[in-house]
Amino acid sequence: MSLGEFDLIARYFQRPARRALLGSGDDCALLAVAPGMALATSTDMLVEGRHFLSTVRPERLGHKALAVNLSDLAACGANPLAFTLALAMPRVDEAFLDGFSRGLLALADAHGCELVGGDTTAGPLNVCITVFGEVPRDGALLRSGARAGDDVWVSGTLGDARLALEAFRGHLVLDGAALEASRAAMEQPQPRVALGLALRGIAHSAIDVSDGLLGDLSHILRLSGVGATLEVDAMPRSAVLAAQPLAVQRECALSGGDDYELVFTAAADRRDAVAAAARDAGVAVTRIGHIDAQEGVRCVDAQGRAVAQCFSSFDHFKS
Amino acid sequence: MSLGEFDLIARYFQRPARRALLGSGDDCALLAVAPGMALATSTDMLVEGRHFLSTVRPERLGHKALAVNLSDLAACGANPLAFTLALAMPRVDEAFLDGFSRGLLALADAHGCELVGGDTTAGPLNVCITVFGEVPRDGALLRSGARAGDDVWVSGTLGDARLALEAFRGHLVLDGAALEASRAAMEQPQPRVALGLALRGIAHSAIDVSDGLLGDLSHILRLSGVGATLEVDAMPRSAVLAAQPLAVQRECALSGGDDYELVFTAAADRRDAVAAAARDAGVAVTRIGHIDAQEGVRCVDAQGRAVAQCFSSFDHFKS
Numbered sequence: 001m002s003l004g005e006f007d008l009i010a011r012y013f014q015r016p017a018r019r020a021l022l023g024s025g026d027d028c029a030l031l032a033v034a035p036g037m038a039l040a041t042s043t044d045m046l047v048e049g050r051h052f053l054s055t056v057r058p059e060r061l062g063h064k065a066l067a068v069n070l071s072d073l074a075a076c077g078a079n080p081l082a083f084t085l086a087l088a089m090p091r092v093d094e095a096f097l098d099g100f101s102r103g104l105l106a107l108a109d110a111h112g113c114e115l116v117g118g119d120t121t122a123g124p125l126n127v128c129i130t131v132f133g134e135v136p137r138d139g140a141l142l143r144s145g146a147r148a149g150d151d152v153w154v155s156g157t158l159g160d161a162r163l164a165l166e167a168f169r170g171h172l173v174l175d176g177a178a179l180e181a182s183r184a185a186m187e188q189p190q191p192r193v194a195l196g197l198a199l200r201g202i203a204h205s206a207i208d209v210s211d212g213l214l215g216d217l218s219h220i221l222r223l224s225g226v227g228a229t230l231e232v233d234a235m236p237r238s239a240v241l242a243a244q245p246l247a248v249q250r251e252c253a254l255s256g257g258d259d260y261e262l263v264f265t266a267a268a269d270r271r272d273a274v275a276a277a278a279r280d281a282g283v284a285v286t287r288i289g290h291i292d293a294q295e296g297v298r299c300v301d302a303q304g305r306a307v308a309q310c311f312s313s314f315d316h317f318k319s
Numbered sequence: 320m321s322l323g324e325f326d327l328i329a330r331y332f333q334r335p336a337r338r339a340l341l342g343s344g345d346d347c348a349l350l351a352v353a354p355g356m357a358l359a360t361s362t363d364m365l366v367e368g369r370h371f372l373s374t375v376r377p378e379r380l381g382h383k384a385l386a387v388n389l390s391d392l393a394a395c396g397a398n399p400l401a402f403t404l405a406l407a408m409p410r411v412d413e414a415f416l417d418g419f420s421r422g423l424l425a426l427a428d429a430h431g432c433e434l435v436g437g438d439t440t441a442g443p444l445n446v447c448i449t450v451f452g453e454v455p456r457d458g459a460l461l462r463s464g465a466r467a468g469d470d471v472w473v474s475g476t477l478g479d480a481r482l483a484l485e486a487f488r489g490h491l492v493l494d495g496a497a498l499e500a501s502r503a504a505m506e507q508p509q510p511r512v513a514l515g516l517a518l519r520g521i522a523h524s525a526i527d528v529s530d531g532l533l534g535d536l537s538h539i540l541r542l543s544g545v546g547a548t549l550e551v552d553a554m555p556r557s558a559v560l561a562a563q564p565l566a567v568q569r570e571c572a573l574s575g576g577d578d579y580e581l582v583f584t585a586a587a588d589r590r591d592a593v594a595a596a597a598r599d600a601g602v603a604v605t606r607i608g609h610i611d612a613q614e615g616v617r618c619v620d621a622q623g624r625a626v627a628q629c630f631s632s633f634d635h636f637k638s
Binding site: 026040126168 | 345359366391392397442461525531588
């Protein structure tokens with residue numbers, strides 16, 4: 001790319017600094033962190049074919065690239081401050097940049113999270129965002145805090161992104177409206193930032209669901225040295241997913257991935273506080289099980305009967 | 320890549336947190352920023368064929384990927400704290416990971432800069448690092464502070480990386496020792512972190528030389544609203560570059576790129592302070608010109624005669 005083309009790219013992304021002490025345009029961006037607060041940071045790299053399909057609309061890709069990072073802040077209970085964007089593109093494509101930057105910056109504005117720098121280069125399409133937030137030094141939601149007796153909760157609904165992916169892969173057929181709804185879930189996840197903030201001081205542990213509920217919950221269990229019992233059919237599902245065969249529902253909800261909902265645990269006597277936090281954040285939350293002192297995950301149905309092969313059965317989609 | 324392969328990757332990179340409040344393994348890393356300090360951050364993405372050759376040794380690639388980011392902290396006068404690494408690889412290659420992580424972490428340790436998180440994915444090789452440092456809130460070295468009458472200085476030597484690149488491209492021939500020396504400059508740049516710290520309160524402006532001296536200095540001039548006169552043959556050159564024809568010397572030194580030296584300006588009455596800072600940092604610095612109120616760059620030879628086409632003549636290497 002020529003210098004002129006980089007100037008063009010800068011036009012799509014460069015904005016004056018607001019909260020940052022110094023934004024784009026120097027060797028570094030400078031951020032202030034308030035007294036008593038820690039800087040929370042996370043980075044995610046998105047690659048075509050693995051994190052998004054080549055058919056995704058640029059607006060939605062821009063949204064998703066930031067959303068998956070904001071979701072990490074949400075899972076820590078951190079308040080978004082700023083982000084950097086590194087972008088490799090095979091060629092300068094103004095239509096792509098226009099859509100991508102609009103989707104990206106619309107979500108950034110919605111969360112008061114400003115773009116403070118980055119890097120652009122020619123190369124295979126790759127989007128790498130690093131996000132910065134603030135959280136009280138001793139108040140972050142961690143993966144390691146779950147305790148036996150905690151309820152296990154999840155926000156929103158699970159499994160729609162996986163359902164869309166399987167439809168795109170030709171493994172199942174959805175009608176037009178169902179495909180569009182599940183596709184929107186896959187391509188435009190809503191990071192649960194407000195919920196993460198509201199759960200500070202209430203949740204004992206939290207993580208966001210990027211690789212699938214069972215896989216992500218297992219990180220909480222391992223780091224907390226506990227186990228869990230999950231009621232598999234209590235998983236919150238959209239109407240679209242609920243219209244699928246039960247096996248597909250369970251597979252998508254339990255190990256679908258790309259949900260960007262929060263799974264978290266809280267003491268059983270804090271149910272009212274959890275409900276109030278969810279109400280304040282404008283997000284539904286569902287109790288899906290509880291934490292056990294005994295390690296491992298036990299899946300049960302609505303009648304409390306063990307569901308066999310809770311983990312190992314969830315692989316028939318793999319291509 | 321399978322989960323097992325990701326565990327393998329984690330083994331090469333995961334280390335316990337030292338200064339960070341929380342390192343790898345949760346949704347976010349948590350960093351403390353000292354009172355009165357700002358967090359300085361920068362991100363650089365490296366793509367094969369543009370930022371490194373496919374023949375580079377993995378150790379050197381690991382070194383360079385962090386070095387170019389540390390160089391941005393150096394140019395701001397920031398003290399390194401931590402970094403995140405996002406890495407896309409076509410496949411899990413243990414020999415690559417072993418070398419890459421050794422080169423990366425050796426440089427990280429040398430600068431007390433700890434790896435606090437990241438992301439790995441399958442995809443075309445891409446290395447994206449975001450680095451974090453600390454700098455006094457009002458003490459960062461910026462591009463915008465140059466003043467008429469300032470001296471223009473540069474650290475180390477210029478042009479070796481470009482010389483190596485041109486040899487690899489077959490545009491010129493170097494003997495074995497010369498190729499190895501210039502190749503090391505290209506593949507293992509030394510970020511001038513200590514110099515950047517020592518120049519706080521002395522330099523009026525600074526930038527690191529990544530795209531070529533003239534191009535990078537032009538950012539200082541534009542943001543400071545000034546111009547410069549440069550003595551083209553005063554550019555510090557290695558013995559290897561100094562053995563080349565004068566036209567090659569000038570081209571490599573003035574517009575070579577990939578040098579990761581600091582170019583900075585300071586008041587003419589601070590020459591002793593600059594020399595002391597360089598001595599403390601263990602880096603040579605060379606005065607290469609001065610800042611003018613008149614915009615634009617004027618190149619002169621050792622006799623003060625104008626060198627024509629200072630900018631436009633530097634393109635015969637372009638392929």
